[in-house]
Amino acid sequence: MCLECTSHGSERDSSSADESVDTERDGSDWNRRSFLRATGVAAGSGTVLAAQGERVAASHTECSAADRWVEAANHSARNYGINWIVIHVTAGAYQGALSTLTSSSSGVSSHYLVKNYDWTEGPSAGHVDQLVHHDRAAWHARYIANHRSIGIEHEWFNDNGITDACYESSAELVRCIADMHDIPLEFYTSNTCIQNEPGGIIGHTHVPDGDCSSFYHGGRTCPYPDWDMDHFASLVRDGGGGGGGDKFQDGDQVVTTTALNGREQPCLNDDVVLTLPEGTQGEVMNGPEDCDGITWWGLHVPAYNEWVWCSENYLAHA
Numbered sequence: 197m198c199l200e201c202t203s204h205g206s207e208r209d210s211s212s213a214d215e216s217v218d219t220e221r222d223g224s225d226w227n228r229r230s231f232l233r234a235t236g237v238a239a240g241s242g243t244v245l246a247a248q249g250e251r252v253a254a255s256h257t258e259c260s261a262a263d264r265w266v267e268a269a270n271h272s273a274r275n276y277g278i279n280w281i282v283i284h285v286t287a288g289a290y291q292g293a294l295s296t297l298t299s300s301s302s303g304v305s306s307h308y309l310v311k312n313y314d315w316t317e318g319p320s321a322g323h324v325d326q327l328v329h330h331d332r333a334a335w336h337a338r339y340i341a342n343h344r345s346i347g348i349e350h351e352w353f354n355d356n357g358i359t360d361a362c363y364e365s366s367a368e369l370v371r372c373i374a375d376m377h378d379i380p381l382e383f384y385t386s387n388t389c390i391q392n393e394p395g396g397i398i399g400h401t402h403v404p405d406g407d408c409s410s411f412y413h414g415g416r417t418c419p420y421p422d423w424d425m426d427h428f429a430s431l432v433r434d435g436g437g438g439g440g441g442d443k444f445q446d447g448d449q450v451v452t453t454t455a456l457n458g459r460e461q462p463c464l465n466d467d468v469v470l471t472l473p474e475g476t477q478g479e480v481m482n483g484p485e486d487c488d489g490i491t492w493w494g495l496h497v498p499a500y501n502e503w504v505w506c507s508e509n510y511l512a513h514a
């Protein structure tokens with residue numbers, strides 16, 4: 197079971213998505229777009245578990261770059277909005293890192309774990325696990341950074357380097373997270389008082405221990421020296437795509453031009469949440485994402501109170 201669903205299930209399940217948004221916005225500077233996306237996932241999962249047995253196995257991941265949801269035990273309610281992505285390396289092989297990051301006794305966690313090597317036990321290089329939902333603070337750095345960031349761990353140890361597969365998966369993941377939470381694609385490579393900056397992508401060693409008077413981190417240099425932030429920045433930016441040529445934008449009202457499958461994630465082999473009759477109206481909340489040669493848009497469909505991904509080919513401006 198998903199811990200978030202059990203420990204916060206009553207709050208999620210008994211309220212509509214709109215009520216969740218209002219609750220979560222209290223005391224936070226998250227914007228509406230981020231919240232609709234985050235609560236869309238959580239509310240959708242709650243509905244699924246309550247209503248339709250066959251959808252219990254549906255994904256809890258929030259980005260299509262994530263391959264699997266594995267629940268972590270350690271996380272907290274956020275006290276700040278998300279402006280940062282903190283890059284880590286595990287200093288240990290994948291399988292051990294996964295158990296550490298998900299067990300309660302370790303006292304740590306992260307939102308994501310990216311597999312780096314093909315030759316260690318577990319999935320192939322580039323595989324991405326999501327361990328904590330974005331709307332919760334994971335325990336990957338000190339308090340001040342945890343509450344303002346998404347933390348990504350990358351398998352690494354003994355100067356074995358970072359593989360292309362790992363960099364590329366992580367770059368795709370960072371693009372998704374940055375887009376979802378309006379995080380600037382700025383890369384910081386020196387000690388930064390993150391509470392005084394607009395946000396971006398930064399290595400663990402460069403976030404403050406607390407009030408910006410200390411960046412000691414117990415002497416650790418995570419994710420350096422092997423992590424190449426300049427190379428990573430170019431991968432993140434090069435894969436950006438999008439630009440001004442997109443058919444739709446966030447907030448656009450769209451209508452289906454045929455009976456159209458709405459899916460859990462933007463690929464043809466993902467679960468169909470529901471089939472939208474021709475003429476169904478929705479609001480663009482996410483996207484575009486490319487998968488299986490199709491451009492996908494994430495929609496909120498008020499008539500069914502669902503969040504789904506649909507092919508652009510059968511959507512028109514309402």
Ligand SMILES: [Zn+2]
Nearest residue numbers: 284285400418
């Ligand atoms: Zn770290």
